[in-house]
Amino acid sequence: MYQRYRSLVLHWLKVPPDPHPPFGDPASLRVFRAAKNYFRLRLFGWGLGQVAALAGIIFWLVVLLQVEDTVRQRRLAHQAPVAPTDTKSFADYAQRIGAVEKTTETTPPKTPAAPGTAPAKKPARHVRINGWAGFKLIFVELALWLPLWAFPVLWVLKFFGIALYLVQIPLTYAIRRLDFEMHWYIVTDRSLRIRTGLLRLQESTMSFANLQQVEVKQGPLQRVLGLADVHVQSAGGGGGHEPGQIGESLHTGIFHSVSNATEIRDLILERLRRFRQAGLGDPDDHGHHPAPPATATTDATGGDALAAAREVLAEARALRAVLR
Secondary structure, eight states: OHHHHHHHHHHHTTOOSSOOOOSSOGGGOEEEOOOHHHHHHHHHHHHHHHHHHHHHHHHHHHHHHHHHHHHHHHHHTTOOOOOGGGSSSHHHHHHHTTOEEEEEEEOOOOOOOOTTOOOOOOOEEEEEEOHHHHHHHHHHHHHTTSOTTHHHHHHHHHHHHHHHHHHHHHHHHHHHHHHHHTOEEEEOSSEEEEEEOSSSOEEEEEETTSEEEEEEEOOHHHHHHTOEEEEEEEEOSOOOOOGGGGGGGEEEEEEEEESOHHHHHHHHHHHHHHHHHHTOOOGGGGTTOOOOOOOTTOOTTTHHHHHHHHHHHHHHHHHHHHHO
């Protein structure tokens, strides 16, 4: 049942079930997913929300039953409700209907009024409602002003809310699970790709040519659950930044809540080291064709020597063009 629902949702949202691998050798492809404990944590939060919603439904169901019963008895006894407009304040209204446990007055300090000043303020009255019984009396008084057909309408709305609550349980669970399954972290020998989200799909690809920093972060709750985040930072491809402002153009990809963060970090660092030793450039600069293997000209200086040789070659070509 879930698999069919999953296929339908992905089809409606136009989300491919599996992301396309990034540029690199297919034999080097490694796929990582968010850990099961991360899904259990999100499921726990979902369960708390469902329990809170159920408690609210039960509470207002009890309120409706008690208020309706009291209103029926008051109407049979022909007891007229107290009109809120007949009282000057809420304190007076609550006191007249008997919902007050205690009333206190705060009298401002007496100071001689200067000529031409406003008169002193009247004492402020503070009321304390008599617990649940007091609140119920307020609901009853207000419900007595409703027409006779109001309670049947309230019951229809109540049953509709209960039905809606029961229907949303499997749907919200499936959405929560499907969103967890959409966490994809793919690493090749030349780049990595991170795809997350269901309703709002986010996909980022980083080339090792621009990779700047790889670090592992872990919060207290993640430490308890055996989870961690791998933050991968790379320099942005856009220009316009001064050499001293490179850090401002960094963007971050996060391997969120994985159970093998150290393994992922070491894998990326190892492939980044090999990438730089091979002197490979950004895949975008080569039309997404595999770079040629490193030759004997790649000595201990690695990519720096190769980059310098390319720069000299470009200057030689420009000089030859000028001489012609």
